[in-house]
Amino acid sequence: MLDAAVKALSQMISPPMRSILWRSIGLALVLIVVLAIGLQRLLSWFATYGEVWLEGLLGPSWHASLEVLSWIISIAAGFGVVFGSVFLMPAITSLVASFFVDDVADIVEREYYPAERPGTALPFNQAILEGIKTALLTILVYLIALPLVLFAGAGFLIFFLAAAWLLGREYFELAAMRFRSPEDAKAMRRDNAAMIFTAGLFIAAFVSIPVVNLATPIFGMAFMVHMHKRLSGPRPELIEPARQMR
Numbered sequence: 674m675l676d677a678a679v680k681a682l683s684q685m686i687s688p689p690m691r692s693i694l695w696r697s698i699g700l701a702l703v704l705i706v707v708l709a710i711g712l713q714r715l716l717s718w719f720a721t722y723g724e725v726w727l728e729g730l731l732g733p734s735w736h737a738s739l740e741v742l743s744w745i746i747s748i749a750a751g752f753g754v755v756f757g758s759v760f761l762m763p764a765i766t767s768l769v770a771s772f773f774v775d776d777v778a779d780i781v782e783r784e785y786y787p788a789e790r791p792g793t794a795l796p797f798n799q800a801i802l803e804g805i806k807t808a809l810l811t812i813l814v815y816l817i818a819l820p821l822v823l824f825a826g827a828g829f830l831i832f833f834l835a836a837a838w839l840l841g842r843e844y845f846e847l848a849a850m851r852f853r854s855p856e857d858a859k860a861m862r863r864d865n866a867a868m869i870f871t872a873g874l875f876i877a878a879f880v881s882i883p884v885v886n887l888a889t890p891i892f893g894m895a896f897m898v899h900m901h902k903r904l905s906g907p908r909p910e911l912i913e914p915a916r917q918m919r
Contacts, residue, residue, distance in 0.1 A: 841873020
């Protein structure tokens with residue numbers, strides 16, 4: 674596993690991968706700005722109009738508490754872009770990865786596994802759908818864990834473990850679906866759940882590093898291509914045939 678991580682890291686800045694790296698970073702930055710500004714606008718709206726609406730709903734006795742909440746949210750709105758870039762990064766990189774899955778996998782397979790049958794490119798719609806589902810699931814899990822971050826330090830650990838599970842799950846399935854049907858890829862992921870979760874910890878650690886985490890889609894995909902090859906066994910002819918119909 675360490676060997677796979679080192680290979681993925683070293684290949685990230687190789688000449689064939691640089692173009693993909695810059696495109697991936699550019700798309701991630703655009704999504705970060707758009708989503709973070711949206712979050713900031715939402716918090717600003719709540720601080721301005723939400724207090725009045727909630728007071729009308731809950732009654733005058735909640736006035737003082739709602740004023741405090743509005744004040745806190747006003748401060749949070751000022752940091753909307755910063756907060757959003759941190760909070761949404763795993764979800765954003767999941768979506769970005771779906772755009773470049775085959776570009777990255779093709780380069781890894783050509784360099785490290787030239788004698789083996791190459792994978793079959795995922796249909797673009799399917800790759801995007803997988804990225805959207807993982808991004809939405811990531812946001813949902815993080816929203817559930819958010820109160821624990823605000824009131825207990827355990828929330829940060831939950832964030833990290835959730836990122837490891839979600840990102841490991843997505844990147845492995847994207848790598849596996851180049852050689853297997855979606856159902857078989859998911860089954861393989863379940864059969865190797867502990868190994869893939871452990872590999873996901875590497876990706877979660879990578880995505881937690883500011884600025885560097887913009888390259889998470891490249892690292893995560895390259896890393897999981899190696900992991901899929903290892904879990905598939907040493908004989909490429911035993912790998913299940915590529916999907917006949919997608």
